[in-house]
Amino acid sequence: MTVVTASMVKELRDRTGLAMMECKKALTESNGDVEVAIDNLRKSGQAKAAKKAGNIAADGAITIVQEGNAAILLEVNCQTDFVAKDENFAGFSNKVAAAALAANETDAAKIAELKLEDGSTVEEARIALVQKIGENIQVRRAKIVTGDNLAVYKHGLKIGVVVSYAGDAATGKGVAMHVAAFNPVAVSAEQVPADLVAKEKEIAEAKALESGKPANIVEKMVSGSVEKYLNEVVLTRQMYVIDNDKKVEEILKTTATTIVEFVRFEVGEGIEKKAEMSFAEEVAAAQAAAQ
Template sequence: MAEITASLVKELRERTGAGMMECKKALTENNGDIQAAADALRKSGLAKADKKASRVAAEGRIAMAQAPGKAVLVEVNSETDFVAKDSNFLAFTEEVAKVALSSGADDAEALKAAKLGSGETVEEARTALIAKVGENVQVRRLARMESGNLIGAYVHGGRIGVLVELKGGSDELARGLAMHVAAMNPPYVSPAHVPADFVAREKEIALAQVKDSGKPAEILEKMVAGKIAKTLAEISLTGQPYVLDTNQTVEAALKAAGAEVIGFVRLAVGEGIEKQADDFASEVMKQAGLA
C-alpha cells in the first residue's frame, strides 16, 4: 500500500474541502490515489447534500454580471450568514453569475445545466459546495435583462441587486436609478403603472376618511384626489425624491436628462422565504437533559 503522507492528506483537503480524517481515510481506502480519493469524497458529499436539501436556506448573496447590452442577477442561498461570507461560497456565486450571463439561461432551473469554467455543471458544483460548507445551498433565482437601451446594474452589500432599463440619459443616471431602487424599493415605475383596483381601493378609503368633514362635495373631491396623488407618488419610482439628489424627484431627474425608465427588477436575499426561528437556549437545555 502507498504511504499516506501528511502532504498528500493536505493536498486532498485543499482540493475537496473535506476534513483531515475524512481525507486520510479516503486515501487509505484508495491506496493513495488522490483522484480516486477525491471522487470517493465527492460521492460521499453528494449523499450528505441530499440530507441537507430540506433545510431552510434563507441567507446568501445576490451576484451580478454585466456586459454591453445585457446583465443578470443571481440569488444563491445558504442557511446562515456565516456561510454566505465563506470564500468558497462567494467564489461559487461569482462563477454562477458569470455563466448565467454567458449561457443565456432564463431561469434557475435552466442554469443548473450550464457548465462552469471547471467543466462542472452549476448543479454539480453546488452539491460539491454543500459537502465543503456543510449547509444547504440553493441557486434560487435569476433575473436577466437584455436591451438596446442602457442597463443600470447595482448590488448593495451582496444583499440587494437591481437592474434598470433606461431609454436615453447616461450610464451614470442608469446606475444612480438602480441605487435608488435598491434603497427605496418602489413597487411601480410610475403612477400610470399602478393597478386600477389598488387606486379604486385607495379612493374608497380616502372618501371614508373625509366624508364627515362637512366640506362641500367639490372640496372633498379635491381632497381625495390629493390623497391619491400623494399615495401613488410614494409607491412609484418617478414620484419619489431621487436618493442622489433629494431636492428633485426621479421624474424631474429623468426629464432633465431626456430619459425614460422602461422597467426594473429588484432581488433581495431571502425575500418570500419563511425563515425558521430557532430557540437555541431550549435546544441546548434539551441536549443537556435540563428540559
C-alpha cells in the same frame, strides 16, 4: 493496507478543497486510491446535500455580472451571513452567474444543468460546496437585463439593482442607487400591476366604509388612498434619494434621461424564515444533533 502519506492527503485536498482530516479519512477508506476517494466523497456529498436541503436558506448574496449590453442578477441562498461572506460561496456565485449569462438562462432548474469552466455542472459544484461548507446552498433566481446603457449598483451583499436607461450616465447610476434605497414597484403608474392597485383599493374601501361617510365622500377617500399608494411605489413620483427636494421625474426631465427598465433583487424576499431560537433552545438542538 496502503499507508496514507502526506503527499496523498495534499493531492486530495487540492482537488477537492476539503479539510485535511476528511481527506485522510477518505483515503484510508479507499485504501489509498485517490480516484475512489473522490468518488466516495462525491457520493457522501450528495447525501449530505440532500440532508441539508431541508434547512431554510434565507440568507445569501446577490451577484451581478455584466457583459456588454447585458447584465444578470443572481440570488444564491445559504443559511447564515457568515457563509454569504465566504470566498468559496462568492466564487461559486460568480461562476454560476457568468455561466447563466453566457447561456442566456434564468430558469433555476436549467441553470443547475449548465457546465462550468472546470467541466462540472452547476449542480455538481453546488453539492461539493454544501459538502465543504456544511450549509444548505441554493441557486434561487436570476434575471437578465439588456439595453444600450446599463447602470449597476450593489448595496453590500444583500441588494442588487440593474437599470436600463437612455440619456445621462450619472443619472442612470443615481437612479440605480435610488431603486436600491426606495424599492419602487414600477417606473410609471401605468406599469404598476393591476392586482396591487386592486388590493390597495379594496383595503381603502373597507376603511372608508367604516367611517359611515356618504358614498360620494367614500369614493373620494378611496381615490385619495390609491393615489397616495401610487406616489409611494412609483419610481417617477418618489422623492429622489440624492436630492430630497425633487422628485425622480424632475431629475429625469432636467437631465433628458429615460428609464426603460429596472430590476431589484434583495436576498430572502418572500422566503419564510424560522423564528429565532433562544440560547437554551440552541443548546438543546445542538445536543440532540450530537446524539
